[in-house]
Amino acid sequence: MNTSLPPCPFIAGSMxxxxxxxVGRREELDFITSRMTAAQPTSINVLGEWRIGKSSLLYHFCQTYEQRVQRYGKSPSDYVAIYLSLQDAQCRQEANFYRAIAKALLKRASVQNNPALSVPLNGGSLDRQTFSAAMDVWKIEKVLPVLCLDKFEELFENAEEFNNQFYDNxxxxxxxxxxxxxxxxxxxxxxxxRQHRLTSSFFNLGNILPLKGLTEMEATDLVRLPETKVPGTQAALSENRQKLALEWGGRHPYxxxxxxxCLWDAKQRDETVDWAKKQFQQEKQRLPQRRFNPRRLILPLRLLLWLPLNLGRLARMIGNFVDDTGNLITGAFILIAIILVWFGALNWSELQKLLKDALSG
Structure with a gap:
């Protein structure tokens, strides 16, 4: 067994x-790779709630993109993908944003070994014009920089620096x-x-990648770590505890x-499963709950108001049709009978009898 492996293979709370x-995210990784290697590369907006794995996905893609593009018949030398957390980079000014990107690109060996790529980024301070010029040089060299930008919300904190002109560029x-x-x-x-009143067409990205839970197979592979990823190792959890992990965690990666x-800690401490579950529940409560969005009630409320209103109107029309304006109840009765036939609760002969009784009464 490889003794350099960390004792616990489960990483909760950090990238x-x-x-x-x-583990997993094969479809999502293929989605990004296919958009990157297309005849005209298309930028992507990866969406997901807190701790659903957005940061890990972007970071892992940047670690493995060279192998992935080869499966699409492309040369790794035609691409340079970098991960950048805009929160960690502290991009409070536009120049800092360009410098952080340049710094990350220059860490790549393929950039360091190619003066045509490195020299345009190695100058003094970068501004909008010089950064754009550097990217145009890369295009001439037929190398596509793929910038995986995490925590993009950070840019909206400084609207004066990151304005429509910045996004337009x-x-x-x-x-x-x-x-x-x-x-x-x-x-x-x-x-x-819309929230920040920005009108740039930058925000109309056509490719949206929603990040949801793992597939059943991916979730199973995760709880069997490190066996499923590292040859020659065994699962850190017993089969019974793997089932418990799946039961507690569902398909949410975090x-x-x-x-x-928690289950691994319990084993190491010689604690019970109940102890592990208690620890799990305490940590789980720290996850931010989804905020209530009143807009989600608009459609159900409209439907709730529309149905009785329009059914009442239809019932009144039926009541008027039998030439008895006060017989709204009869109209409603007929309408309900028709609905029951529609759903198969009544047959036509039974409906005819009910209508005959209702109209004669």
Whole structure:
């Protein structure tokens, strides 16, 4: 067994940076790769709630993109993908944003070894014009920079620096295939544009990638770590505890990691499963709850109001049709009978008898 492996393979609460312990998201990774290797690369907005795995996905893609593009018949030398957390980079000014990107790109060996790519980024301070010029040089060299930008909401905190002109310039670079963006956010970018009154076409990204729970197979592979990822190792949890982790965590990646860690901790401490479950529940409560959105009630409320209103009108029309304006109850009775026939609760002969009785009464 490889003794260099960490004793607990379950990583709960932080971004997974060791690719050996990244599990699943095959469809999502293929989605990004296919958009990147297309004849005209298309930028992507990755959506997902807190701790659903957006950061880990972007980071893992940047670790593995060279192998992935080869499956699409492309050369890894034609791409440079970098991960950048805009929260950690502290991009409070536009120049800092460009410098953080340049710094991340320059860490790549393929950039360091190619002066045509590195020199345009190695100058003094970068501004909008010089950064765009550098990206145009990369396009001439036929190398596509793929910027995986995490915590994109940070830019909206400084509207004066990151204004419509800033976003318009990024959109221009995207439109002429000088760069590709993979942006992780909690909400769609067009939602943020409305909230912050931004009118740039940058926010109309056509490719949306919603990040949901893992598939059943991926969830099973996760609770069997490290066996499913590291050859020659065994699962850290027994089969019974694997089932418990799946029961507690469902298919949510963070909750599965948390359940696995709590069960592993219980084993190491010689504690009971009940102890592990208590620890799991305490940590789970720290997850932010979904905020109530009153807009979600608009359609149900409209339907709730529409049905009785229009059924009442229809019943009144039927009542008027039998030339008895006061016989609203009869009209409602007829309407209900017709609905019962429609759903198969009555047959036509029974309906005819009911109608005959109602109209003669």
């Amino acid at each position: 997974i940076t060791d690719s050996k312990f990244f 990024l959109r221009s670079l995207m439109d002429r295939n000088a760069l590709m963006l993979v942006i992780a956010s909690y909400k769609r970018l067009d939602v943020y544009s 909750l599965l990691q948390l359940a696995g860690r």
